[in-house]
Amino acid sequence: MKKMFAKSVKSVAALAVAAALSGGAMAADNPKDPAEGFNRAMFAVNEGLDTVIAKPLAQGYDYVAPLPVKAVVGNFFSNIADLMIGVNNLLQGKPGQAANDWGRVLVNTTIGIGGTFDVASEMGLDKHYEDFGQTMGVWGVDEGAYLFWPVIGPRTVRDTAGFVVDTYTDPVPYYDDVPVRNTAIGLRYIDQRAALLPTDKIIEEGALDKYAYIRDAYLQHRRNAVYDGNPPRDLEGTTNGKAPVELKSSPEKPAGR
Amino acid sequence: MKHLFSLVAGVFFLCGNAFSSDEAPDVMVKRVTDEVLGIVRADKDIQSGNSKKAVELVETKVLPHFNFNRMTALAVGRDWNKANPDQKKRLAKEFETLLVRTYSNALTAYRSQTVTYKPLKMQPGDTDVMVRTEIRQPGQQAVQLDYGVEKSDSGWKVYDVVVAGISLVTNYRETFAQEVRSGGIDGLIASIAAKNKQIEARSEKKQG
Numbered sequence: 001m002k003k004m005f006a007k008s009v010k011s012v013a014a015l016a017v018a019a020a021l022s023g024g025a026m027a028a029d030n031p032k033d034p035a036e037g038f039n040r041a042m043f044a045v046n047e048g049l050d051t052v053i054a055k056p057l058a059q060g061y062d063y064v065a066p067l068p069v070k071a072v073v074g075n076f077f078s079n080i081a082d083l084m085i086g087v088n089n090l091l092q093g094k095p096g097q098a099a100n101d102w103g104r105v106l107v108n109t110t111i112g113i114g115g116t117f118d119v120a121s122e123m124g125l126d127k128h129y130e131d132f133g134q135t136m137g138v139w140g141v142d143e144g145a146y147l148f149w150p151v152i153g154p155r156t157v158r159d160t161a162g163f164v165v166d167t168y169t170d171p172v173p174y175y176d177d178v179p180v181r182n183t184a185i186g187l188r189y190i191d192q193r194a195a196l197l198p199t200d201k202i203i204e205e206g207a208l209d210k211y212a213y214i215r216d217a218y219l220q221h222r223r224n225a226v227y228d229g230n231p232p233r234d235l236e237g238t239t240n241g242k243a244p245v246e247l248k249s250s251p252e253k254p255a256g257r
Numbered sequence: 258m259k260h261l262f263s264l265v266a267g268v269f270f271l272c273g274n275a276f277s278s279d280e281a282p283d284v285m286v287k288r289v290t291d292e293v294l295g296i297v298r299a300d301k302d303i304q305s306g307n308s309k310k311a312v313e314l315v316e317t318k319v320l321p322h323f324n325f326n327r328m329t330a331l332a333v334g335r336d337w338n339k340a341n342p343d344q345k346k347r348l349a350k351e352f353e354t355l356l357v358r359t360y361s362n363a364l365t366a367y368r369s370q371t372v373t374y375k376p377l378k379m380q381p382g383d384t385d386v387m388v389r390t391e392i393r394q395p396g397q398q399a400v401q402l403d404y405g406v407e408k409s410d411s412g413w414k415v416y417d418v419v420v421a422g423i424s425l426v427t428n429y430r431e432t433f434a435q436e437v438r439s440g441g442i443d444g445l446i447a448s449i450a451a452k453n454k455q456i457e458a459r460s461e462k463k464q465g
Contacts, residue, residue, distance in 0.1 A: 029438075030431065127398045205456050206359035208448055212432045217423045220413040224422020229401050233387075233423060 032146050033215060039148040046150045052191075055200075058193035070191070072116045077172075077188045078127065079108045079115025084169050088130035092138040101126050129225070133162025134167075137226035146215055154218040230251050282406040282413040283377040285322065286388045292373055293318055297367050304365065304438035308460060324407065324414035325353045331417060332429040333445075336437045344442045351449040356425070358456050370394045372402075384408040387419075 030036060065073070086101030104120040104127070112119040121127060136158050137143065144157030155163055167173070172188070175181040207213030224231050280288075293314065297303050302310050330337045340348060364453040375389040385407045391399040405417030418425045436445040 129398050198363075201362055202359060205362065206355065207432075208429070208436070208452055209432045212435070213428065216428045216431050220423045220428060221421055224401075229422065 033217060034145050034149060039146065039215075040211055042148045042150055043214075046148065046153065049150060054189070054193050055197075057190050058197060061190050062194045062197055070194070073187060073191050074195075075108070075112070075118045076115045077191065078118070079105060079112070080171055082108075082127075083171065084166070085128055085130045087169075088132060088135045089128065089133045091132075092130065097128060101128060131159075131162055132165040133159035133222070136162055136224050137222070143219075143222065146219065148211075148215075154214060156219075156222065159222065270352075280412060281377070282379070282386055282404075282408075283374060283388045286390065286404055286406070286415075287374055289318065289322060290390070293364075294367070294372070297364055304367070305400050306365045308362050308365060311356060311364045314364065315357050315361045320353075322358070322413075322415055324409065324416045325349050327407070327414075327416040328352070328356075332426045332432050333437075334427075334430045336434060336442065336445075339437070340442045345444065348442065348446050348449075351446055351453060352429075354453045354458075355449055358453065358460075360425070373399070394397050 021061045033039065044188040062070075086105070088097040089095075089101055104125045105115075107123065107125065108115045108118060111117075118127075133155075141158050143159065146154065146156055147160060148154050149160070152163065172184050173181060175184065178191040184244045203210060203213060264305065296318075297315060300310065303314065326345070326349050329352045332352060333340070333348070337345070350387070370392045371394075373391045373393060375391065377388060379386045385405070388406055389402045390402045390404075392402055393399045400421050401419070403419040404415050405419070406413045406415050408414075417427075433445055434450050440447070
């Protein structure tokens with residue numbers, strides 16, 4: 001099984017590289033996306049995988065599972081994630097929020113019966129989302145080039161590194177019982193994909209170029225997340241092109257030409 | 258990515274007919290949000306995905322509070338100045354159709370989320386402010402939903418909608434710039450018009 005998977009990954013990768021080489025020359029004018037040809041090939045691969053596997057599974061799950069079941073599944077994985085979210089908040093110099101996140105784990109694991117009910121939210125302990133990519137962003141690590149990976153989707157270079165750290169510190173893969181562990185990982189992935197189903201139609205109908213729409217939304221969203229919801233406003237297009245670099249080094253100068 | 262767009266539903270919660278130009282921007286946002294949510298909650302058709310009804314709701318209740326000229330200028334960025342007045346008008350019209358059709362669908366995804374309003378940061382004499390709101394649902398981080406609002410002669414008008422940090426307006430900038438590079442302003446207008454036709458054809462096919 002593993003070998004087969006590795007083989008198919010290899011052939012998918014070969015396909016993607018071939019497509020990247022043929023398409024790589026056409027688009028390289030976006031400084032945020034220097035690997036656009038490669039990324040678009042990966043995006044196409046991912047769209048294929050999503051159409052054939054992830055989306056049908058998510059739709060099936062969404063259709064079959066009653067709302068309370070979905071809530072329980074979502075809460076359970078959310079509770080596990082809160083542990084590392086707290087660690088990341090601490091690393092970002094927000095001990096108050098870290099205490100809030102660990103308070104959530106404490107309350108939800110006990111009163112919330114193993115994390116299946118989110119009692120903490122009702123008590124006023126708000127849910128946050130933090131990951132190691134954001135933590136590095138807070139530390140001042142530049143996001144780097146935009147990349148699109150099959151299965152895991154869009155990540156900048158920084159957030160790819162963050163994702164690796166997040167994966168190593170994720171408690172779920174360390175669970176000993178292999179079938180339970182694999183079921184849990186699969187279920188979590190499907191649950192997360194199902195949560196995105198309503199947005200599929202919006203992107204499908206709203207985007208002139210789906211690849212670019214997702215890329216630009218991802219970059220805006222991550223910037224916002226690093227600034228915890230208060231990024232500097234950019235109305236004049238200064239984050240396009242090379243302007244932000246000028247802006248950073250000399251904030252007193254107007255960025256326009 | 259999970260909560261990225263999941264609540265774009267809130268985007269066009271703004272609506273309402275009667276307004277006074279003295280009304281504060283956050284009061285306007287709250288009034289129209291409450292009104293539209295009230296309508297969606299009572300309308301089983303919209304809840305079950307009738308996009309035609311949702312479009313009607315957006316057009317009658319929400320559009321009067323939006324400044325699509327400014328929105329389009331913002332989406333196009335630097336190239337806006339290359340367009341002549343006629344092109345600007347056509348461009349704004351097509352962009353309006355695109356946004357209205359697309360995000361009316363979001364309204365149909367609304368279930369039982371609640372909207373909370375953050376205190377408005379505004380100095381006396383300000384004519385351009387951000388109204389900050391949050392869409393809340395248990396077990397998930399609240400989704401930010403912010404409105405860029407500017408003062409006009411006929412009251413405050415929304416010119417930007419920001420969901421989870423993603424401006425639904427400036428998110429088009431790269432794509433639009435690419436279109437202008439390859440086909441000029443007219444090429445951009447033609448691309449958006451083609452997209453609109455495609456969505457319309459698809460929704461007509463679905464409804465009968």
